[in-house]
Amino acid sequence: MAVCGDSRNVVASAKAGVDWTAGFAHLDPGEFPMLWALTPYGDAVFNQRQVPLLLSELDRLPSGLDGAWVGEARELCRVVERGLHLYLWFIGD
Structure with missing residues (x-):
């Protein structure tokens, strides 16, 4: 996970990665549309909104x-909220 600007410059990054388990596949996309978008192999990008x-x-x-990834994701979300033109990237393998 990393926070990047428009030019993909890294502003902040996490030490932990998402612990991928089969449970992610069972998330209800109606209840968890943002987390449902995550995959272990692709990137997902979240904007300030x-x-x-x-x-x-x-x-x-x-x-x-x-x-541990949840706390780090929260911290990176706060970085995005405080900045301009920043995005939270979940980077797949």
Whole structure:
């Protein structure tokens, strides 16, 4: 995970990665549209308007899908919210 500007310059990054489990495949896309967009192999990008939705979903994340990455994702969301032209990137393999 990283926060990047318009030119893809990295402003902040996480040390932990998302702990991919089968549970992500079972998330309801109607209830978790932001997290449902994540895949282990592709990139997902969230803009400043999407970050509050992502934060709300992180607060409701089912047990077993949490981990160190959740706290780091919250911190990176705050960086995006405070800045201009910043995006939160979930970078797949």
